[in-house]
Amino acid sequence: MHYDAVVIGGGLSGLTAAALLAKRNLHVAVVDRNAHPGGSCGAFRRGEALIDQGAAMLFGFGQTGFNPHRFVFNVLEEPIDVIRHESMYTMEFAGERIEFTPDLDRFTEDLARVFPGERDTIKRFYADMGRLYHDVIAGTPSFTTPDEMDGRHMLPQIKAHPRSYLKFLRLMNKSVEDLIGHYFTDPRIHQFYDKLCSTYCYTTTAETPAVLGAVMFVDNHVGGTYYPAGSTLMLTGALEKVIEEHGGDMLMHCEAVEILFEDEKPCGVAIRKTGDAPEQQIRKRMGDDSPDHICADSVIYSGNVWDLYDKLLPSDRTTRKERAWAKRFVPTAASAVLYLVVKASAIPVDTPPVQMFAEHPEQLNDDEITAYIMSIDDPTLCPPDQHVLTVVGPCFDMVEGLDEQEYANLKRKIARRFLGILESRFPGICDATLHVEVATPRTLQQRAGKYRGAVAGPKQMMGQHMLKRQHTRTRFKGLVCCGESTVMGTGTPTVTISGIAAANALLRDRGLAPFIWEPDLPNYVRDVPRGWSKRANESELTQAARHCLLCEHPACNRTCPIFDVPGIMRRIYTGNLVGARKLAKQGIKTLESGDYVISPTVAVQLAADRIVAQTDPASTSANTNEPVSARMANGRLPSSTLAEVAAFERDCIQARSDQHGTPIAFVVSELLA
Ligand SMILES: Cc1cc2nc3c(=O)[nH]c(=O)nc-3n(C[C@H](O)[C@H](O)[C@H](O)COP(=O)(O)OP(=O)(O)OC[C@H]3O[C@@H](n4cnc5c(N)ncnc54)[C@H](O)[C@@H]3O)c2cc1C
Structure with missing residues (x-):
């Protein structure tokens, strides 16, 4: 497959760039090493609670002021519902509570x-x-x-x-x-x-x-x-929707390992599959670790500047001076994040959704934490008797070289430190905690690709500001950059701006119209009231999607790896039916072609799930690491394989989207109806 542009990284900046290019009818692909797009702007689920893993307080959606998020949705003509926080945040400063309000005079x-x-x-x-x-x-x-x-x-x-x-x-x-x-x-x-x-x-x-x-x-x-009504997933989900509605491809579980060149020009990326889907496991077991190639006229890179020069650009394409320049960038301080689900009674009514703590004014230390409690303004995030908190703060502890026990102790120490600070503001919160989880700088590096756990790329400091950062254009025509390494300022509005700049650079190179602000753009951003919910009108399909949204151990996918059920359900939840339908059709096509693998691994898993009772037991030990179609002799399948295939196909279609959930057959037939 050849693309007009391939975007490395499906965080907010990469998605913004890809969606804008797709809107101009360019054929784009987004590759991300994670299972879902979003990067540090996304959510995960614990029980019935949706928890923001990173960004939660979003500037840039305002009706007035500098509003890149609103601009993007307006030019994409893509509707999005957002909740405006009446009180923005409070800061606990040396015993005083200072309230930050949208009204500057009041502040x-x-x-x-x-x-x-x-x-x-x-x-x-x-x-x-x-x-x-x-x-x-x-x-x-x-x-x-x-x-x-x-x-x-x-x-x-x-x-x-x-x-x-x-x-x-x-x-x-x-x-x-x-x-x-x-x-x-x-x-x-x-x-x-x-x-x-x-x-x-x-x-x-x-x-x-x-x-x-x-x-x-x-x-x-x-x-x-x-805050995007329904969680930050709705923000990244809406961008993904635009990409897929315009024929773009979202290639998850794909790590870009090298930017490919033809002569002096980038011509695509080499990718390696990540994750533990059965297909990947089989490839690894068979010793097939060779990267695949994605060809494209242009490449947009949204990761950090260190990896660009150290890993992605072949060393014979860059000079020693360039590599040294990239290495010199000082990263933002490493961070830790505490995720909590608490009883609602722990948070007093009228608490603003964001609290900053800065109790020691004389020095910068790791007591400075910011707590996001988005369920205050968006009650759809968890059951009514709960609240969800994402609490972020610097982490000066060493994480390198710790053994398992030391690492577990560090996590406990961080949790105690954060909870101690929260307890001073919300007495009783420790006792009211239902779920607690810690992300260390190591977690942020592994899960979100944050270089050494730095939440904002190169530090926003004198000497590495403005034109001294990574530029949008590189010296290679056709390779442009976006993301935290390129922007002035931190957070989602600035990386969104970098995505706009990257898309516009490529559009200009192709002689196409860039996206430029103009007064009176039609508005697609709908301000909905605090507590607003569209659950009342949800279809059975969306209810099913909500039920198994972001399930981390989907039994359905072990039973039936042919359908990307988590991907389908996430898209249904965010309103991206075109993308969900595309995945469902891909599954059907694979099922009909017989071009799928029934490996011993899958057969054993099926047996473990007590679903393959009638499958020929011999098949679990046979060498079946090959597509079903390849096992045909004279156009016929051996009878043991036939039984295996029949059972597998039946199980696939009967599998449930989670252990007690909706049959995949229902989801697929609803989508394709
Ligand atoms: C804990 C935390 C709290 C935050 N809170 C806020 C907040 O309240 N408000 C706010 O505005 N901002 C906040 N931010 C910052 C904001 O989330 C980020 O600045 C923004 O989301 C970054 O977007 P991005 O696209 O530049 O990068 P990322 O979100 O880092 O996305 C980059 C993506 O690229 C992928 N990737 C990188 N390299 C490769 C490769 N080689 N191959 C494949 N994939 C690759 C990564 O997997 C990742 O998905 C927070 C960040 C964190 C971590």
């Missing part, structure tokens, strides 16, 4: 309450930053990376606000410390901004570039914060 009043001596300066500071933000950033937004800025687009803005532009340019090589030093004298307010920078970017005010601070301090209020 500055609250800040002035904590720092009364700086009252007038606080007002002046936010008025100045607000002017810069509106004149330079939000008035006529340019959703692109610094290196892809189009001078022609900026010219009218510069002409309209020359003073603001000049001021903004003067901040370019200054730090937040320089910026706030210009305004404030109270050392405590300096500590407050230290904490603010640290909770946003894991940087001190001395490290954080002033341009980033100036935008961040205002932007977070103007647009407000949002």
Whole structure:
């Protein structure tokens, strides 16, 4: 299969780039080593609770302000429902609770309450930053990376606000410390901004570039914060839907191991299958570990800069200087994440959905955690008597070289530390905990591909900011980059911008129209009220999909590896029926062609599931690691194989989407009806 573009990485940035290209009718494939797309913006399930594994507080959906998420859904013409948080978050700062609200005046009043001596300066500071933000950033937004800025687009803005532009340019090589030093004298307010920078970017005010601070301090209020109704899966699921509806392919369990070149031009990627699906197990057992090739005119890389130069670009294509340059990037501090399901009674009513803790203003330490409790605003995430929490904080503990016991102890230590801080805010939460799970920096590296557990790629600090980061375009025509290594600022809005920039770079190269902001774009982002649920109108199929969504041990797939049932169910849940149907059809096609493998592994599994009672027992020891069609002699299958095949096909169609769930036959026939 030949593609116009192959995208390495199905996180938010890669999905955004792929969806935009697909919208312009380019044939795209997205490869990701994980079972599901989303990267660090996704969810997993424990019992009846859906838990965000990473991003949960989303800026950039605002009706006003800098709103790249809204822009993307508007140009894709793809509807999405979002819940706006009335109160954005609170920060526990040295015994004071500061409330961050979408209303900037209300917020500055609250800040002035904590720092009364700086009252007038606080007002002046936010008025100045607000002017810069509106004149330079939000008035006529340019959703692109610094290196892809189009001078022609900026010219009218510069002409309209020359003073603001000049001021903004003067901040370019200054730090937040320089910026706030210009305004404030109270050392405590300096500590407050230290904490603010640290909770946003894991940087001190001395490290954080002033341009980033100036935008961040205002932007977070103007647009407000949002949550995709039904979980963050709905955000990545909607992008996946656009890709598949436009003929693109989502290739999960595929790790890109090398970017391929023809002459000086990238021409695709070599991929290796990951995961433990029976097909992969058989290939591995047979010693077949050779990578497959995906051919494409262009390659978009959304992973980190370290892997790009160390692993993906062949060493004979890069210079020693380039490799050394990539290595020099300092990563963001490593993080740990605590996932909790608690009794609802542990969280007082009227608690804002995000809490930041910064109790020790004099130093940066691992007490600084942020707790997301999205079930407060989206009760569909768990049963009504529960809440789900995702709690993120820096982790300065060594994880390398620990044996199993030491590693388990570290996890316990992190859980105790986080729970101790939460207990001070929510007395009784420890006793009310129903489920607890810890992701260490090692988990984040293994599961989400986060380099050394750094949640935001290269640190957002002076010396590796703006044009000093990885650019969207590389020196290889046809290889463009997006993701955290390319962007200024942290989080989902910035990586979304990088995805837009990558797609636009390729569109321009092909002479196609890029996606550019214009006033009065039709709106596809629907603001729904807190507590909103569409469960009432759910079809039987969607109910079934909800029931077995993100099941991590799908018995159905062991019984019937031909249908990607978890993939089908996730797509039904996110409303991507085209993608679900495509997978169902692929399963039927394989079943009808007989081009599937019944290996001893599968037969043993079937026996273990007590489903193959009538299968010829000899078949479990026979060498059957070959497609069924290959075992035909004179157009006939041996009788033992026939029995095996008949049983297998019957079991496939009768398998249930989870142990007590819906028959696959029902799901497939509903989809194909
Ligand atoms: C714990 C945590 C909490 C966060 N909280 C917030 C928040 O509240 N708000 C916010 O805005 N942001 C938050 N963020 C940041 C935000 O989630 C990320 O910045 C954003 O999702 C990154 O998107 P991405 O596409 O650039 O990269 P990723 O999400 O890292 O996705 C990259 C994808 O590429 C795949 N990949 C990489 N290399 C390869 C390869 N060689 N072959 C195949 N696949 C590959 C990976 O498997 C991964 O799926 C948080 C992040 C974390 C980890």
